[in-house]
Amino acid sequence: MLKFNEQKQVDDIQGALNLRPHVEHIVDKICKKGYDNIFYLGIGGTYASALQAETYIKGHSNLPVYVQHAAEYYTTGNRRLTKDSLVILSSVTGTTEEVVKAVNEIEKVGATLVGFIDTKDTPLAESCDYVITYPAPGTEQIKFFMVADRLMNNNGDFPDYEEYYAELEGHLAKGLVEAEKQADTFGQAFAEKHRHDTMHYFIGAGNQWGGVYSYAMCYWEEQSWLRSKSIHAAEFLHGTLEIVDETTPVTLFLGEDEQRPLAERVKKLLPRICGNYTFIDSKDYPIEGISEKNRGRVLSHLLMHCVTQRIDAHVEKLNCHPLDIRRYYRQFEY
Amino acid sequence: MLKFNEQKQVDDIQGALNLRPHVEHIVDKICKKGYDNIFYLGIGGTYASALQAETYIKGHSNLPVYVQHAAEYYTTGNRRLTKDSLVILSSVTGTTEEVVKAVNEIEKVGATLVGFIDTKDTPLAESCDYVITYPAPGTEQIKFFMVADRLMNNNGDFPDYEEYYAELEGHLAKGLVEAEKQADTFGQAFAEKHRHDTMHYFIGAGNQWGGVYSYAMCYWEEQSWLRSKSIHAAEFLHGTLEIVDETTPVTLFLGEDEQRPLAERVKKLLPRICGNYTFIDSKDYPIEGISEKNRGRVLSHLLMHCVTQRIDAHVEKLNCHPLDIRRYYRQFEY
Structure with a gap:
C-alpha cells in the first residue's frame, strides 16, 4: 500500500494514548486551581481541530468552551480570555507565525497555556506553561480530545471515562490501520x-x-x-x-x-x-x-x-x- | 438605475432606525431581569447576520454572546442555552422550517425569545416573547445591531450610544443610497x-x-x-x-x-x-x-x-x- 507504514502508525496512535497520565496531571492541576473559560487556539488545520474539540465538548457538557482564531486574537484581543482562562494549542514546528504572535499577547494577559508542541526549544514551547512534545502526524485530534475528555470527566460529564479509554488503548491503533x-x-x-x-x-x-x-x-x-x-x-x-x-x-x-x-x-x-x-x-x-x-x-x-x-x-x-x-x-x- | 427605488430605500432604513425606542424598551426589560448568555439564532442568511452581530459584540465588550445555528440546536440542543438566556432571531416569512423547530425546543427550555418577524400571525411570531414586525428588505443587520448596541450600552460598553444613533438617524439612510x-x-x-x-x-x-x-x-x-x-x-x-x-x-x-x-x-x-x-x-x-x-x-x-x-x-x-x-x-x- 502506498505511503503506509503499519507499525509506525500503530506506534504513533498508541504513543499518543500513552500521553494520558501526563495530560491528566496537567488538566487536574488546572481544574483544581479553577478556570473561567476554555479556548482552543488555532489557525488553518489547528483551527479545524479546534472546531472539532469545541463541537465535541458542546455536545456533551455545559463547559464554557470557545474556538479562538490566533490571527483574530492578536488583531483584536478577546475580553473573555482572562488571566483565569485555559488556552490549548498545537503546533508541529513551534514557530507558526500567527500562533506565536497570539501566544505573546496571551502571555501578557496571564492565561494558562497548554501546548502540544512537536518541536522542542521553539518559541511556542518556551511560551507555554505546560508543554507536551510528541511529534507524530495525525495525533493532534487525539491530544485535543484527551484534554476535552479529562475536563469533562472532572466536570462530572463523563462517568464512563476510564472504560472508554481502556477500549481505545486496547483497540484503537489496530482498528485504525485495519480501516x-x-x-x-x-x-x-x-x-x-x-x-x-x-x-x-x-x-x-x-x-x-x-x-x-x-x-x-x-x-x-x-x-x-x-x-x-x-x-x-x-x-x-x-x-x-x-x-x-x-x-x-x-x-x-x-x-x-x-x-x-x-x-x-x-x-x-x-x-x-x-x-x-x-x-x-x-x-x-x-x-x-x-x-x-x-x-x-x-x-x-x-x-x-x-x-x-x-x-x-x-x-x-x-x-x-x-x-x-x-x-x-x-x-x-x- | 436598475432595481433602485431611492425613496423606498431611504424610508426603509429610516423606519428601521425608528424602531429604536421599541427595541430599547424590550432590551431594558430583559437587562433589568438579567440574563446568562446571549444567542443570535439563525440559518443561512440569518446565520451570516448572526456571525456579524457576534463579531461586533466580541470586538466591543465582554458580553457572553454566541451564534446558535438553528438546525444544530434542534438536533443536539445546547446546555449553555438556559431559561435565563436571551435568544434573538429574524425571519421574513415567519415559517423557516429549521428556525420553527429550534424555537419550539427553546420554548420548552424557557429562554426569552426576541424576534424580528416580518409576517404577522406566523408560527415564529406566535412563539416569541417579544416580536417586532417591520418588513423591509436589507434591515436585518440594523435590527440585530440595534439590540447589540443597547445590550452593550446597558453593560457600560458604549458611552457614546446616543451620539452615535443621532448620527445614524440624521445621515445613514441618505448616505447609503448615495453610496x-x-x-x-x-x-x-x-x-x-x-x-x-x-x-x-x-x-x-x-x-x-x-x-x-x-x-x-x-x-x-x-x-x-x-x-x-x-x-x-x-x-x-x-x-x-x-x-x-x-x-x-x-x-x-x-x-x-x-x-x-x-x-x-x-x-x-x-x-x-x-x-x-x-x-x-x-x-x-x-x-x-x-x-x-x-x-x-x-x-x-x-x-x-x-x-x-x-x-x-x-x-x-x-x-x-x-x-x-x-x-x-x-x-x-x-
Missing part, C-alpha cells in the same frame, strides 16, 4: 475519478464539519492544489444546493456523533439532484473491541481521516504532485 | 467581467466575514446560480491561497472595523500571485455626517451591501436570470 487497509481500494477509485475535478464540494456536520473544512482547505487546496469547497450539512440546504446539478462532484462525510441527522438529510436529497456524489460513512468501518456507544465520541473523524489518507496517497501519485510542496506558503514574506 | 448610486458604474463593470466565472472567491474579515459568507452563498449560489466560495481573510493564507494563480477571480472586501488589518494582509499579497483580483473597500464610500470613529461600527457591512446590490442587479439583467427563482429550495420536500 485504512479496508479503505485503500475505495481511495484509489475515488482518486482516479476525481483527481482532475475543477471543483469538488465536501459536506459534513458535527465533528465531520472540522474534518471537511480541513480536508478541503489543508489537503485538496494546500497540498494537492485542487479546488474544493467545504460546506456544513445544515448550511448546504440554504444556498449551495442551488448550484448542484448532475455533473457536480459532491462528497458527503457521515459521522456517528449527535449531528448525524443533519448529514442524513443531505444524503436523502443528493441522489435526486446530483449524479456525481459520494457518501463516505464512518459506520462502514467496523472496529473490533470498541463498543457502539463509544464509537460516536471519537471514531467518526479519525476513521474519516483514514479514508482520506488513502485518497490523498493515490492523488499524489496519479497527479505527479508531491503533497509537501507549496506555491506560496513560507516561500516568501507576505 | 449605492456611486457604486453603480463599478457594479456594472464587475458584473460584465465576472458573470460567467466558473468559480469566484470572496474574502473578508471582521464584520465583512459574515458579509462575504452570505454574499457567496445566499446571493451568488442561491440567487444567481453562480459558483463561489467565501473564505476568511486569516484562513485564506492557510490553504486556499495555494490554488490561486493569474486567472483566478478573487474579490477582497475591506471593512473598517478592528479586523481590517487581516484583510490588508491579503491585499498586500494578492497582486503578487493573481491577475484577476478586485478590492472593494468601504473606505471609498464617504458618508456625510457620520464621524470617522463611528464608521467602523456599522458602515462597513452596510456599505458593502450597497455595492453588492449593484453587482447583483446587473448580473440579473445580463445573465437573464431572475434572482427570485430557485431550482430546489421550497420546490419539494427534502
Whole structure:
C-alpha cells in the first residue's frame, strides 16, 4: 500500500494514548486551581481541530468552551480570555507565525497555556506553561480530545471515562490501520475519478464539519492544489444546493456523533439532484473491541481521516504532485 | 438605475432606525431581569447576520454572546442555552422550517425569545416573547445591531450610544443610497467581467466575514446560480491561497472595523500571485455626517451591501436570470 507504514502508525496512535497520565496531571492541576473559560487556539488545520474539540465538548457538557482564531486574537484581543482562562494549542514546528504572535499577547494577559508542541526549544514551547512534545502526524485530534475528555470527566460529564479509554488503548491503533487497509481500494477509485475535478464540494456536520473544512482547505487546496469547497450539512440546504446539478462532484462525510441527522438529510436529497456524489460513512468501518456507544465520541473523524489518507496517497501519485510542496506558503514574506 | 427605488430605500432604513425606542424598551426589560448568555439564532442568511452581530459584540465588550445555528440546536440542543438566556432571531416569512423547530425546543427550555418577524400571525411570531414586525428588505443587520448596541450600552460598553444613533438617524439612510448610486458604474463593470466565472472567491474579515459568507452563498449560489466560495481573510493564507494563480477571480472586501488589518494582509499579497483580483473597500464610500470613529461600527457591512446590490442587479439583467427563482429550495420536500 502506498505511503503506509503499519507499525509506525500503530506506534504513533498508541504513543499518543500513552500521553494520558501526563495530560491528566496537567488538566487536574488546572481544574483544581479553577478556570473561567476554555479556548482552543488555532489557525488553518489547528483551527479545524479546534472546531472539532469545541463541537465535541458542546455536545456533551455545559463547559464554557470557545474556538479562538490566533490571527483574530492578536488583531483584536478577546475580553473573555482572562488571566483565569485555559488556552490549548498545537503546533508541529513551534514557530507558526500567527500562533506565536497570539501566544505573546496571551502571555501578557496571564492565561494558562497548554501546548502540544512537536518541536522542542521553539518559541511556542518556551511560551507555554505546560508543554507536551510528541511529534507524530495525525495525533493532534487525539491530544485535543484527551484534554476535552479529562475536563469533562472532572466536570462530572463523563462517568464512563476510564472504560472508554481502556477500549481505545486496547483497540484503537489496530482498528485504525485495519480501516485504512479496508479503505485503500475505495481511495484509489475515488482518486482516479476525481483527481482532475475543477471543483469538488465536501459536506459534513458535527465533528465531520472540522474534518471537511480541513480536508478541503489543508489537503485538496494546500497540498494537492485542487479546488474544493467545504460546506456544513445544515448550511448546504440554504444556498449551495442551488448550484448542484448532475455533473457536480459532491462528497458527503457521515459521522456517528449527535449531528448525524443533519448529514442524513443531505444524503436523502443528493441522489435526486446530483449524479456525481459520494457518501463516505464512518459506520462502514467496523472496529473490533470498541463498543457502539463509544464509537460516536471519537471514531467518526479519525476513521474519516483514514479514508482520506488513502485518497490523498493515490492523488499524489496519479497527479505527479508531491503533497509537501507549496506555491506560496513560507516561500516568501507576505 | 436598475432595481433602485431611492425613496423606498431611504424610508426603509429610516423606519428601521425608528424602531429604536421599541427595541430599547424590550432590551431594558430583559437587562433589568438579567440574563446568562446571549444567542443570535439563525440559518443561512440569518446565520451570516448572526456571525456579524457576534463579531461586533466580541470586538466591543465582554458580553457572553454566541451564534446558535438553528438546525444544530434542534438536533443536539445546547446546555449553555438556559431559561435565563436571551435568544434573538429574524425571519421574513415567519415559517423557516429549521428556525420553527429550534424555537419550539427553546420554548420548552424557557429562554426569552426576541424576534424580528416580518409576517404577522406566523408560527415564529406566535412563539416569541417579544416580536417586532417591520418588513423591509436589507434591515436585518440594523435590527440585530440595534439590540447589540443597547445590550452593550446597558453593560457600560458604549458611552457614546446616543451620539452615535443621532448620527445614524440624521445621515445613514441618505448616505447609503448615495453610496449605492456611486457604486453603480463599478457594479456594472464587475458584473460584465465576472458573470460567467466558473468559480469566484470572496474574502473578508471582521464584520465583512459574515458579509462575504452570505454574499457567496445566499446571493451568488442561491440567487444567481453562480459558483463561489467565501473564505476568511486569516484562513485564506492557510490553504486556499495555494490554488490561486493569474486567472483566478478573487474579490477582497475591506471593512473598517478592528479586523481590517487581516484583510490588508491579503491585499498586500494578492497582486503578487493573481491577475484577476478586485478590492472593494468601504473606505471609498464617504458618508456625510457620520464621524470617522463611528464608521467602523456599522458602515462597513452596510456599505458593502450597497455595492453588492449593484453587482447583483446587473448580473440579473445580463445573465437573464431572475434572482427570485430557485431550482430546489421550497420546490419539494427534502
